Amino acid sequence: MSVLPGIASIAAMALYAAFFLHAESQAQVLGLLALAVVGVPVLARAGWVARTATSLEAHPLAARSASVAALAAIIALFHDQHFVMLMLASVLLYSVACLGLTVQFGYAGVVNFAGAAFLGVGGYTAAVLGPHVPHALVLLIGGLLAALVGSILILPILRTRGHYAALITVAFGILFRTFVEVNDALGGPQGLQVKGMNLFGWELNSPLKDLSFYANYVFVGLALAAAAFVLVRRLERSWVGLNLDAVRLDETAAAVFGIDVARWKILAFTFGNFFAGIAGAAYAMMTGFIAPNSFTFGDSLILVSIVLLGGLGSAWGVPLAAGIVLIVPEKLQALQEYRFLLYAMLVIAILLVRPQGLIARPARQYFPR
């Protein structure tokens, strides 16, 4: 399989993203959206989407380099625009969290409707520890604390299945928000200030040359997202990934072949929450402020809709879907008030029309050539 279709598609997407981010008037935005809504299914019919996917699968290094190059081009184009840089950094950090959810939801089948709560654990960790602890360590502790808080849920999740396990996470998400809202030590409903990130003496809130200071967070977000991507990929392409799939598809058959269902569910849940915690800590340091209202059920739904839109278990789908879900409502002012309506409709539409998501998860290749 040639590398060209993959590279060409990434270039086309980058070009589209640049036009979309650049579009000022609502007419331009709507026109570009209409182009995508009509054009992508046509290309899919013609087999281009599938060809892109197999091409990227077959050439992982080229795919990653091309994605990074595309991102670099967009950064160069919009380097001084705070808004665009903030969006890009958000997309990357949300990708980290959603890659975690992919492990839980896409691989092990453990649904998590409390993703925002685990982002929140990371965010509050950054707010409380930010002034006292080196920030690389804060990111790590944010992840570890999210994993630890998640362990409260392990027992009830292991004892329930399907909808009931999902309901437990919904309840936990609401519980978390209520907890931080009434907890005065954590700022109550007003929330807390968070110090900007400082990595080994590099103050991210002071801009490099004429770049927006958010560009610094794009770099950190890219590093985190790349690390998360590689880890999730390796996890999937291993015996562990196979165990997670076996648990999701048929617990009884898995148990009969020696697979410890509880062990792998715990691993996936903890792994995913760890990623969400790190992403939450970085995100809070970027925005400089957190409040309970940023961690509602609706915010958890955003994370779930990214995972579903990208394609369950599809690592490449995550950044693409994060871009769509986060950027489109920001650009369409008419929609801003109705964004949650949009997410809900998006989830329903995806489940009905294309349940495998934008980029369907390919068959496992342990060591692609």
Place this chain on the structure above:
Amino acid sequence: MSFPKMSEALLSCSGLSVRFGGLVALDALDLEVRSGAIVGLIGPNGSGKTTLFNVITGVYRAAGGRAQFSGQDLTGMTPQRIYAAGVTRTFQRSRLALPLSVFDNVMIGNHRLLNHGLWFNLFRRSGLRREFERNLAKAHALVATFSAPLAERMFDAAGAFSMIDRRRIEICRALVSEPRLLLLDEPSAGMTHEETRELMDDLLAVRSRLPGLSIVIIEHEMNVIERVCERCAVLNYGRKIAEGSYAQVAADRQVQIAYLGTE
């Protein structure tokens, strides 16, 4: 109907019972399977055959009695430990992971022999690669004994294959870890006579390479039972009503009543 104890019993169930509420699905069953033997299990629908497999593999709990497997008591053990002890099975209605590849499905059965350490899987990729190559060769060879064309499509989804190929994959999943006891739940279901015959020939070929492998086979196709089993047991309403060679069992008055009813 007595059998000389030539070798130790590999599996010996005594007084094994399973109840679902008021229903007695398995009623004080006694059954012995010697090492290397092929035992047929027959009986009308709902007579408790699959229930026996489920209780032996730890999917159901026994309400009473014991199932000894080479000195270990299986009742009360988890399905995972029973698998590790060397008992595998197939399911009556194929329970493959259909979206996963043939290789993945076979490797699920190979769980006992793979390294599942998180560190190894994430960061020791060259070690994992060697383990992968070794097991791919092993899975390929095993699948090829059942069907060479199937073995050439190891990375296609299991759901893309016909019934007979799925059954082959399922049997390979159960055989790949070289178990000591294989429980086959109606391997002929949904297949033609010719396909069943072919599958049985392949199975017997694999068995000749695995000395000491014992098989218990649930089957409605009597010619399969007659051909492969040296001994069979007949269940009805959760009880064993007859046991012996196929000819003995087929001539048994109670068995005829259970299958054909009384006048």
